[in-house]
Amino acid sequence: MLDTARARLAVVGVAAAGVLGVLAVTGLQDNLVYYRTPSEIDAADTGDDRVRLGGLVQKGSVSRESGALQFVLTDGAYDVAVTYDGKAPGIFREGQGAIVEGTLDPQGAFLADNVLVKHDNEYVDGSGQTYEPES
Amino acid sequence: MRPHALDRVLGFLALGVALVALVLALVVAPPDAYQGDSQRLMYVHVPAAWTAYLSFAVVAGASLLYLVRRDLRYDRVAQAAAELGVGLTGLAIVLGSLWAYPTWGTWWTWDPRLVTTAILLLVYIGYLGVRGLSTDPGVNARRAAVIGVLAVVNVPLVHFSVVWWRTLHQPPSVLRPGGPAGAIPPVMLATLLVAIVAFTLLWAWVLVRRTRLLGHLAGLRARETGAEAGATVEHSEIVVDAAPERDRSGA
Numbered sequence: 089m090l091d092t093a094r095a096r097l098a099v100v101g102v103a104a105a106g107v108l109g110v111l112a113v114t115g116l117q118d119n120l121v122y123y124r125t126p127s128e129i130d131a132a133d134t135g136d137d138r139v140r141l142g143g144l145v146q147k148g149s150v151s152r153e154s155g156a157l158q159f160v161l162t163d164g165a166y167d168v169a170v171t172y173d174g175k176a177p178g179i180f181r182e183g184q185g186a187i188v189e190g191t192l193d194p195q196g197a198f199l200a201d202n203v204l205v206k207h208d209n210e211y212v213d214g215s216g217q218t219y220e221p222e223s
Numbered sequence: 224m225r226p227h228a229l230d231r232v233l234g235f236l237a238l239g240v241a242l243v244a245l246v247l248a249l250v251v252a253p254p255d256a257y258q259g260d261s262q263r264l265m266y267v268h269v270p271a272a273w274t275a276y277l278s279f280a281v282v283a284g285a286s287l288l289y290l291v292r293r294d295l296r297y298d299r300v301a302q303a304a305a306e307l308g309v310g311l312t313g314l315a316i317v318l319g320s321l322w323a324y325p326t327w328g329t330w331w332t333w334d335p336r337l338v339t340t341a342i343l344l345l346v347y348i349g350y351l352g353v354r355g356l357s358t359d360p361g362v363n364a365r366r367a368a369v370i371g372v373l374a375v376v377n378v379p380l381v382h383f384s385v386v387w388w389r390t391l392h393q394p395p396s397v398l399r400p401g402g403p404a405g406a407i408p409p410v411m412l413a414t415l416l417v418a419i420v421a422f423t424l425l426w427a428w429v430l431v432r433r434t435r436l437l438g439h440l441a442g443l444r445a446r447e448t449g450a451e452a453g454a455t456v457e458h459s460e461i462v463v464d465a466a467p468e469r470d471r472s473g474a
Contacts, residue, residue: 187391211262
């Protein structure tokens with residue numbers, strides 16, 4: 089008796105875990121796209137819909153001449169010009185990853201209301217040295 | 224309760240390594256060239272996350288042992304580990320938030336790493352809640368054990384979230400294919416590893432002491448209910464299991 093009850097519990101448990109796992113992986117894969125790259129946005133994204141766009145801040149593209157922060161976000165294939173009416177956040181710099189939130193106008197220019205800096209997984213000391221094992 | 228010899232050794236060892244880690248993290252390790260001193264938060268944020276993972280792995284292992292052996296000692300290990308895991312997950316989130324603002328420019332964002340970590344925290348808060356639903360320790364232990372075994376799938380989900388999905392959070396620097404080479408200077412890596420050892424020792428110290436305290440409390444409760452056994456017959460719904468060492472329904 090108890091053995092069948094325990095076996096039933098085990099079967100239900102494994103089934104529930106499996107269903108949860110499949111749901112989590114498939115569901116998250118479709119919906120958890122935190123940001124899109126410049127190559128992945130098109131004219132359909134223009135207008136009032138908010139877009140989150142991620143890429144590298146192109147070297148030499150940052151300017152503050154017009155009072156707003158302007159830079160080009162690139163994924164290597166496509167570039168998007170970004171305007172942000174605010175101060176550069178965090179450790180924002182050229183060549184660094186950034187994620188912008190805002191809207192895309194029909195000319196393909198991005199008006200950001202939020203800029204986030206994406207830090208990579210590399211840490212460097214003052215001399216730019218990182219750990220390299222002897223091979 | 225008299226302090227145990229093992230607790231003393233573990234406690235002093237943890238304290239010693241923690242002091243070494245503190246000096247390494249604040250004095251010896253250089254600031255990151257781009258992030259400055261805020262990067263030093265890595266030496267507490269990463270160990271907090273690691274010991275949280277470790278806690279939930281122990282919850283799963285102890286829960287499985289409970290389901291097989293039906294011995295409430297394993298249930299107490301699971302409870303102590305889950306309490307530690309919830310606290311450490313909360314600590315990792317708070318420290319991560321403090322590190323995020325000067326680096327990313329925000330305290331919080333709904334990226335997959337942060338969302339899965341928040342889910343992890345909520346699931347184990349729920350786990351601790353389920354432990355108090357019944358007055359029968361055996362019933363609580365059985366329910367908690369099933370959740371404790373299932374909920375551990377959250378841990379790889381959190382850890383690999385930065386690999387599987389696009390996130391603002393950076394991917395791992397140490398536990399990655401190819402190891403830490405090229406990602407971090409040796410002195411920073413050494414500091415991080417010593418800090419992880421310090422956190423793990425402190426974690427073990429708290430786990431051992433908390434587990435023993437829970438056993439002590441269960442023993443006291445068993446003695447109380449044993450003494451009142453005759454008087455509580457009419458109020459069977461409020462009687463605490465008189466023999467908490469064994470889950471009788473499973474025997």
